[in-house]
Amino acid sequence: MSSAPLSGRTVLITGATSGIGYETARLLAERGATVLVHGRTADETQAATDRLVAAEGIDADQLCAFSADFTHLDEVERLAHRVITEHPHLDVLVNNAGMAAPERHTVTPDGNEIAFQVNFLAHYLLTGLLEPALTTGRGGRGGRVVSVSSSLHRTASIQWSDPNRARRYSRLAAYAQSQLALTVFASDPRVTAVSVHPGVCDTALLPLYAEEGASAAQGAAHVVSLCDPATEIVNGAYYDRDERVEPAAAATEDRTVKRLNKLADLLVGHTVTT
Numbered sequence: 001m002s003s004a005p006l007s008g009r010t011v012l013i014t015g016a017t018s019g020i021g022y023e024t025a026r027l028l029a030e031r032g033a034t035v036l037v038h039g040r041t042a043d044e045t046q047a048a049t050d051r052l053v054a055a056e057g058i059d060a061d062q063l064c065a066f067s068a069d070f071t072h073l074d075e076v077e078r079l080a081h082r083v084i085t086e087h088p089h090l091d092v093l094v095n096n097a098g099m100a101a102p103e104r105h106t107v108t109p110d111g112n113e114i115a116f117q118v119n120f121l122a123h124y125l126l127t128g129l130l131e132p133a134l135t136t137g138r139g140g141r142g143g144r145v146v147s148v149s150s151s152l153h154r155t156a157s158i159q160w161s162d163p164n165r166a167r168r169y170s171r172l173a174a175y176a177q178s179q180l181a182l183t184v185f186a187s188d189p190r191v192t193a194v195s196v197h198p199g200v201c202d203t204a205l206l207p208l209y210a211e212e213g214a215s216a217a218q219g220a221a222h223v224v225s226l227c228d229p230a231t232e233i234v235n236g237a238y239y240d241r242d243e244r245v246e247p248a249a250a251a252t253e254d255r256t257v258k259r260l261n262k263l264a265d266l267l268v269g270h271t272v273t274t
Contacts, residue, residue: 004031004032005031005032005228005230006028006031006032006033006227006228007032007033008032009032009033009034009091009092009229010033010034010035010036010087010089010090010091010092011028011033011034011035011036011090011091011092011093011094011227012035012036012038012066012083012087012090012092012093012094012130013025013028013035013036013037013038013094013096014038014070014093014094014095014096014097014122014123014126015038015039015096015097015098016035016037016038016039016045016048016094016096017037017039017040017044017045017047017048018048019216020096020148020198020216020219020220020223021038021094021096021097021148021220022048022052022216023215023216023217023219023220024094024096024220024223024224024227025037025048025052025063026052026056026058026217026220027217027220027221027224028224028227029052029056029058029059029062029063030056030058031224031228032062033062033091034062034063034064034087035062035063035064036064036066036083036087037049037052037063037064037065037066038066038067038068038079038097039065039066039067040067040068040069040070041067041069042065042067044067045065045066045067046065048065049063049065064086064087066079066082066083067079070097070117070118070122071108071109071110071114071117071118072108072109072110073110073117073121073122073125073268073269076122076125076126076129077125077129079126080125080126080129080130081129083130083133084129084130084132084133087133088132088133088136089133089136089143090130090133090134090143091143091144091229092143092144092145092146092227093126093127093130093134093143093144093145093146094145094146094147094148094223094227095123095126095127095145095146095147095148095182096148096223097118097119097122097123098118098119098148098178099114099115099118099119100115100171100175101113101114101115101171101172101174101175101178102114102115102171103171105164105165105166105169107164110267110269111164111267112163112164112267113163113164113165113166113174115171115174115175115177115178116163116164116174116177116178116181117267118178119175119178119179119181119182120178120179120181120182120185120264121264121267121268123147123182123185124181124185124264124268125264125268127145127185127191127193131190131191134191134192135191142191142192143191143192144191144192144193144194144226144227144233145186145191145192145193145194146193146194146195146196146223146226146227147182147183147185147186147193147194147195147196148195148196148198148223149179149182149183149186149195149196149197149238150175150176150179150197151197151240152172152175152176152179153176153179153180153182153183153247153248153251154247154248155172155176156173156176156177156179156180156248157177157180157250158177158180158181158184158250158256158260158263159177160259160263163177163263163267165177180248180250180251181260181264182195183195183238183247183248183251184250184251184252184256184257184260185260185264186236186238187236187237187238187247187251187252187257188236188257188261192233192235193235193236194226194233194234194235194236194237194238194239195237195238195239195247196222196223196226196238196239196240196241197238197239197240197241198219198220198222198223198241222239222241222242225242226239236252238251
């Protein structure tokens with residue numbers, strides 16, 4: 001590459017086999033970063049890395065494939081342990097993997113509503129386990145976490161007594177709850193972290209928002225900007241594309257942050273701490 005401003009930096013992107021995650025991987029690799037490409041299965045992840053090399057011209061040496069199915073929290077733990085073993089310093093974690101809640105109420109083998117687990121709990125667990133790699137920076141430089149959230153978090157409420165929404169299930173409410181939880185989590189400054197709504201984009205999640213949207217590459221550009229150390233960020237802030245804006249009031253309430261951490265610790269099975 002003619003310009004490599006991110007050379008020497010290592011970035012893990014969850015859900016990087018398609019959509020915004022794939023385009024984020026491409027853009028960061030084009031800027032010289034080493035990109036850890038995560039996908040649900042080994043085959044999907046290998047296909048994505050092969051495509052980045054063959055179709056996008058990325059140097060294969062810049063890409064590392066990692067797989068974990070976020071509907072199984074034990075796979076998330078194995079992913080974290082492998083990342084820390086192979087990449088003890090991580091400059092950026094992009095919590096991007098996401099899914100629309102299904103039409104029918106669905107619970108994972110871990111006992112959690114599937115969208116809440118894939119979109120939030122898995123990232124809560126992964127971020128906590130990767131904290132040593134994110135906080136032990138080269139030359140004292142710590143890493144940052146960029147969580148890809150959604151403007152739909154503003155429509156949400158967390159059902160504290162029934163986070164699985166078993167009593168009253170709505171796929172839109174379940175998805176929005178997962179995005180509010182992710183936004184609340186990103187406002188908790190245990191590590192340098194922000195959340196971002198990348199805009200309404202033409203991805204698998206588009207039907208939740210509108211009939212048409214911006215390209216995945218346009219959405220990814222907003223994520224990439226927040227990954228760049230040249231971009232000054234406000235720790236714990238929420239961004240709507242390139243603009244820092246106030247999130248839903250609940251997202252920054254100390255009581256809500258503490259309550260969510262307690263709930264998440266319970267649901268992932270153990271306390272994630274430094």
